[in-house]
Amino acid sequence: MDTTSFPAVWAVVGPGVAGAVFGVGWWFWVDAVVCSAAAVPFLHYLPGLFASFAALMFNCVKREDANYNYYSPYDDSEWRLKLWLFVSYVVSFVSLAGAVGFLVQDALTDTGPSAWTGVAGVLQSVFVLISGLMYWTCHSED
Amino acid sequence: MARSMRTCLHSGRLALLAILVSGGIVLQILACALYNNWWPMLTVLMYLILPMPLIFFLGSNSPSMMSNDGDTWVSFTKFLTGASIVGSIAIPSILKHAGVIGWGALTMELSSFLVFGVAILWLIQMNSEDEYSSAF
Numbered sequence: 673m674d675t676t677s678f679p680a681v682w683a684v685v686g687p688g689v690a691g692a693v694f695g696v697g698w699w700f701w702v703d704a705v706v707c708s709a710a711a712v713p714f715l716h717y718l719p720g721l722f723a724s725f726a727a728l729m730f731n732c733v734k735r736e737d738a739n740y741n742y743y744s745p746y747d748d749s750e751w752r753l754k755l756w757l758f759v760s761y762v763v764s765f766v767s768l769a770g771a772v773g774f775l776v777q778d779a780l781t782d783t784g785p786s787a788w789t790g791v792a793g794v795l796q797s798v799f800v801l802i803s804g805l806m807y808w809t810c811h812s813e814d
Numbered sequence: 815m816a817r818s819m820r821t822c823l824h825s826g827r828l829a830l831l832a833i834l835v836s837g838g839i840v841l842q843i844l845a846c847a848l849y850n851n852w853w854p855m856l857t858v859l860m861y862l863i864l865p866m867p868l869i870f871f872l873g874s875n876s877p878s879m880m881s882n883d884g885d886t887w888v889s890f891t892k893f894l895t896g897a898s899i900v901g902s903i904a905i906p907s908i909l910k911h912a913g914v915i916g917w918g919a920l921t922m923e924l925s926s927f928l929v930f931g932v933a934i935l936w937l938i939q940m941n942s943e944d945e946y947s948s949a950f
Contacts, residue, residue, distance in 0.1 A: 687889040691896025699904035707912045807893060 686810025690803045694727075697799030704792030708785050716774055716785065716793060722767035723797040727804025729760035764801050771797040827940065834933040841926035845919045853914050854923050860901040861930065867894040902927045 701720050705712050733753050775790030846852045871891045906923035909915045915923075 685892075687892035688896035688899075691893035691898075692900045693896075694893070695897035695900030695904065699900060699908065702904070703908040703911055706908055807889070810889075 682810050686806055690806035690810065692803075693799050693806060694724075694803035697723075697796045697803065700792045700799065701796040704785075704789045708789050710783070710785050712785050712789060716789065719767045719771035719774065719793055720796045720800065722763055722770070723800040726760050726764035726767060727800055727807075729763060730757055731804060731808055733757060764797075764804075768794075768797050768801070831933055831936060831940070834929055834936070838926045838929040838933065841922050841929065845915075845922035845926065848922075849916065849919055851915055851919065853909055854906060854919055856909075857902060857905050857923055857927070860898060860905060864895065864898040864902065865934075867891040867898075899931075 698720065733756060771793040775794050778785050778790035779787040842858070845854045868891060871887045903924065906915065906920050910917070910920045
């Protein structure tokens with residue numbers, strides 16, 4: 673293993689770290705659901721599911737294909753990749769906004785889940801998206 | 815003399831590895847039996863899940879776990895292994911947070927996972943060195 677440069681080390685251990693961060697995010701949500709006194713409605717699960725879906729979306733695009741040196745027989749196919757990345761960005765933004773909205777709702781109202789459920793939802797979305805970005809940056813295929 | 819010494823050292827290392835795995839299993843059973851609370855056995859499910867990506871996707875290509883010449887399947891295997899490792903730590907922590915188990919059981923669970931982790935890493939390191947790259 674080449675340990676003299678950070679990109680080489682990151683290419684080796686990056687997928688494992690991304691998986692660990694993904695697991696941390698989802699287990700935070702499991703902890704919130706298990707320790708919650710009130711039942712958590714299904715609507716509160718959606719930010720985490722959408723964040724996981726967004727992470728899957730932008731990992732469908734290879735990193736080498738998204739730069740300007742990419743040659744394609746269809747010379748205008750680059751905008752499709754960027755459009756897909758933009759749509760995945762929108763989905764991740766919506767999931768984060770939804771998680772923050774549920775956090776505010778859980779913190780301000782006395783009924784329903786406690787504030788820890790909202791905090792765990794935000795942490796879940798953040799960690800899941802971070803793991804997607806980690807996997808996208810360290811996993812390159814050539 | 816050198817060959818028998820090397821065989822003796824190899825058997826010694828295998829015996830120590832077996833002792834490590836047995837110690838991990840004993841810690842796991844103690845965490846449940848001492849308090850007569852068998853909820854920490856859920857961690858065994860995560861221990862079952864942990865080697866599955868290695869067995870399914872890598873097979874005999876296990877040295878590529880520690881290098882970057884793998885392809886997409888190796889990266890996906892590393893991702894799933896990382897997620898399973900976090901699950902092994904998260905299940906006892908969530909049980910403690912919910913008040914189902916106490917500090918003693920949590921400590922024994924995490925110690926069991928640590929012992930298993932050391933044994934697995936040592937096994938991978940032992941498998942990756944062959945006869946010709948040995949120091950003897």
